[in-house]
Amino acid sequence: MRKALERIEPYSPGKPIEEVQRELGIREVIKLASNENPLGPSPKAIEAALSALRRVSFYPDSRGHDLKDAIARRYGLSPENVCLGNGADEIIRMLAEAFLEEGDIVLSVEPTFTQYKFAADLMGQSYMSVPLIDMQFDIDGLKDAITSRTKLIFISNPNNPTGSILRGDQLATLISFIPETALLVLDEAYADYVTDKDFQSGSRYVGPASAAPNVVVVRTFSKLYGLAGLRVGYCLGHSRIIAALERVRSPFNVNLVAQAAAIAALDDHEHVERTIALNESGKSFLYREFERLGLDYVPTEANFILVRLGARAREVCQHLLRVGVIIRSAHIFGLNEYARITIGTAGENKRLVSALEDVLPAVYGGNRREWQSLKNAL
Numbered sequence: 001m002r003k004a005l006e007r008i009e010p011y012s013p014g015k016p017i018e019e020v021q022r023e024l025g026i027r028e029v030i031k032l033a034s035n036e037n038p039l040g041p042s043p044k045a046i047e048a049a050l051s052a053l054r055r056v057s058f059y060p061d062s063r064g065h066d067l068k069d070a071i072a073r074r075y076g077l078s079p080e081n082v083c084l085g086n087g088a089d090e091i092i093r094m095l096a097e098a099f100l101e102e103g104d105i106v107l108s109v110e111p112t113f114t115q116y117k118f119a120a121d122l123m124g125q126s127y128m129s130v131p132l133i134d135m136q137f138d139i140d141g142l143k144d145a146i147t148s149r150t151k152l153i154f155i156s157n158p159n160n161p162t163g164s165i166l167r168g169d170q171l172a173t174l175i176s177f178i179p180e181t182a183l184l185v186l187d188e189a190y191a192d193y194v195t196d197k198d199f200q201s202g203s204r205y206v207g208p209a210s211a212a213p214n215v216v217v218v219r220t221f222s223k224l225y226g227l228a229g230l231r232v233g234y235c236l237g238h239s240r241i242i243a244a245l246e247r248v249r250s251p252f253n254v255n256l257v258a259q260a261a262a263i264a265a266l267d268d269h270e271h272v273e274r275t276i277a278l279n280e281s282g283k284s285f286l287y288r289e290f291e292r293l294g295l296d297y298v299p300t301e302a303n304f305i306l307v308r309l310g311a312r313a314r315e316v317c318q319h320l321l322r323v324g325v326i327i328r329s330a331h332i333f334g335l336n337e338y339a340r341i342t343i344g345t346a347g348e349n350k351r352l353v354s355a356l357e358d359v360l361p362a363v364y365g366g367n368r369r370e371w372q373s374l375k376n377a378l
Contacts, residue, residue: 007121024321035223036222037224037275038344042265045261062252066259070267074266083235088235091234095119096120100125100151106154108127108130109130155185156187161306163302184216214238215238231254281346306338311337313330327352
């Protein structure tokens with residue numbers, strides 16, 4: 001085994017519904033742990049996937065011509081500016097494989113998506129992180145952390161698990177001090193959920209005429225488009241960056257059914273609008289209920305909310321699991337008093353709140369009033 005692998009902890013995903021049903025014998029289980037689309041995939045994507053099943057005896061188009069073309073048209077780019085991945089996770093890994101060399105440093109923020117550190121560890125290189133300030137990006141801190149050895153700078157925007165974004169001119173400021181020897185990787189897995197008018201996608205800096213040829217934008221079909229089980233991701237970047245990624249991309253990495261479903265999903269604007277509307281209404285409902293329960297939370301621009309559950313947060317998560325409500329303990333991000341909760345359907349959100357009303361007093365003891373007063377001690 002490579003010595004670098006000793007630093008790697010295998011990724012621990014949210015528990016699947018089927019596993020909880022098997023282990024606990026519970027039939028009615030809701031999952032609010034992995035930020036999936038509660039409406040499921042687009043009807044158009046389902047239809048396209050079913051049709052594509054008739055052709056699965058053939059290998060898929062390894063280059064993903066039609067899907068790359070559809071993505072490029074969406075952003076006004078050329079297919080040479082698009083690389084496909086088996087989920088956004090593979091894109092992150094490919095970036096590390098293509099660009100990290102001995103002595104390089106990967107830079108990000110803390111807390112954030114754990115796969116950025118994994119990418120550095122996989123290649124046996126150093127990882128540095130700049131702490132958020134009040135759950136918001138510290139642009140000055142990032143600037144100060146960049147050295148001549150910095151090669152990849154990963155920014156999750158909106159950030160996972162906080163849901164915070166780069167606002168106003170923060171993105172332009174960040175890009176302005178990225179050295180030519182480094183790549184700024186903007187992971188926009190949740191960008192389609194953003195409603196803040198100050199948000200700017202990094203895609204505006206991508207393309208042959210771009211003033212920032214060292215910017216890469218990572219996107220996924222797993223969240224808004226509801227295709228998490230098919231594993232489709234992509235990135236946008238300068239043609240020379242994409243050409244380098246193509247050298248390390250596995251052949252046939254995006255399967256035939258996934259490509260067909262993704263193309264159809266891009267065209268289903270009605271499903272996208274329903275998803276965003278559901279997310280906004282669910283967000284407002286949960287904000288009100290968390291405040292009523294005396295729970296602090298981080299305002300979000302994504303499809304999840306980071307909620308402070310106190311010193312026994314992991315115990316709260318386990319109690320919720322036993323009653324069929326799966327949420328994500330944030331201890332994996334170094335936030336031991338928090339949980340990340342996906343915004344679900346109206347029914348799922350109500351069930352979550354009802355479960356919290358029972359579980360919080362059970363974990364912390366006393367009645368509702370005693371639990372609510374705990375907020376002042378957190």
